[in-house]
Structures are given as structure tokens and as C-alpha cells.
Amino acid sequence: MPLADVSETYADLVTAVFSSTIAAKAWLATAAIVLAFVQVTTAARMWGRLRFLPMRGPIVARVHRWSGRIAFLCTLPVFFHCVTILGFRTPDTRVAVHSLVGTFFYGVFAAKVLIVRDRLLPGWALPVAGATLASTLGLLWLTSSLWYFTNVRFGF
């Protein structure tokens, strides 16, 4: 399949659900940021914080894992559009910051996944990695979805 057809097919698929590819990115990133919030709160619960949350033990861990998996899936179409179609751009500060932070996102994600699995690392490593990942996603959302909702339109 020619490369140009891939982006056409992608656009056709996305616009079958959303009004535009940009709107799709904005909403998928919003879903990811909501799930990232779930990630942070369940992680805090697992680390003995936020004791007022009713969930405990294995349920918290399960919610944490699945919210992370779904959040990751939500970011994949956004990654495809931003990285393989739009590329690294610096026309203004917002886009430059978004491009730079976006370049680091999956690197931080990969490091966090490895840190989760490495029980010999110091105890602070995982919270720092998780907070960095959530902050990175938050900054990406602020410089894309929030901008879209406030400057372009708020709708699907």
C-alpha cells in the first residue's frame, strides 16, 4: 500500500467517528489524560495515600493496570498522526513545546515500564517515573487538546 494511502485510510477511519482528525486527537488525548488521573490516584492509593478511596488491594492494582493499558491505546492514534504525519514542527511556541515534549513521551513511558518491573531500584524511582509520565502527558494535553477546545471548537 502506498504511504499516502495509509494517511488517507487513517483519515477516513477517524472521520467515520469524529468530525475531523484534529478533533479525534483532541478527544483521544482527553481520554488518556482522564485515565492518567485514574493512574495517579490509584498509584497513590497503592502507596498508602488517599486512604479515603474505597478501593483497596488487588482491585486498586487491577484498575491501575487497566487504566494504564487503555490510556496507552488511546495515545497510539495520536502518536500516528502527530509523529508520522505532522512530524516535528516549531512554527510557534505552543507547537514547539508540544513537539519537544511529545518526542519524550514514549521514552518516559518505556523507562517507567522498565522501572515498574525492576524491584532492585530505589523506592523513589517508580513514583518519580510515574509522576514524570503523568506530567508529560498533562503538558501535551494542555498544548493540544485544551488549545483546540478553547481556540478552535469544543465538540466531536
Added chain:
Amino acid sequence: MRRGWRPILVGGAVVAGTFALAQAQIFEPSVPAAGTVSGGDVYVGETVFERECASCHGTGGVGGSPGPRLVDSGLDTREITATIEQGAGVMPPGLVTGKDEADVVAYVVKIASP
């Protein structure tokens, strides 16, 4: 190598790979199917269109009030450029200019192709 460096090294490699992929833009639509005859960028044009034109022409150019439907309209680059620059009906001239104009033209050419 100390164990603690592994996440940093792998993360760094992923960052480098992402940057290389972003520079390559392997799925960027190419001429002429995407309507880049005007030199504009379809995907950037989509954002500009949603911001500047969709309030009249509808989201995605499906038509609105008072803007006519642009999807499948068959308009070509010359007609679209002329309308943007000279205006038409209640549409004032020069709503978008420069790079924004080129990007919008590229986008409208794409959605206008039947």
C-alpha cells in the same frame, strides 16, 4: 553497567527513534492527491479551517449557515483561492492569508474532490 541505567538508556533510545520518525514524516500525504498543489499542508489546513471557516461552512465543510457545503463540491485550487482572496456573498475577502491560506486551500481541495 549498573542496573539503574537501563530504563534511562532504553528511554533515550525510544526518544531518539521517535524524533527520527517525526523528522521522516513517513505518512505525510504527498502531492497531488492531498491537494498540495498550492503548497499548503492538508492537516494544518484542517485546523485552520475549523478555527476560521467552520462557523459558516460547518465542521469538516459539510455545509452550514450561511456557508455552502464544500465537501464533494468539485472546487479546484484556483476557485478556492479566488474565493478566499476576493470573498463571495457575505464572506469577506482575505479571511485567511499567507501560509494559513495555502493550508486551507490544500484542505478544501481535498474535501472538495468528489
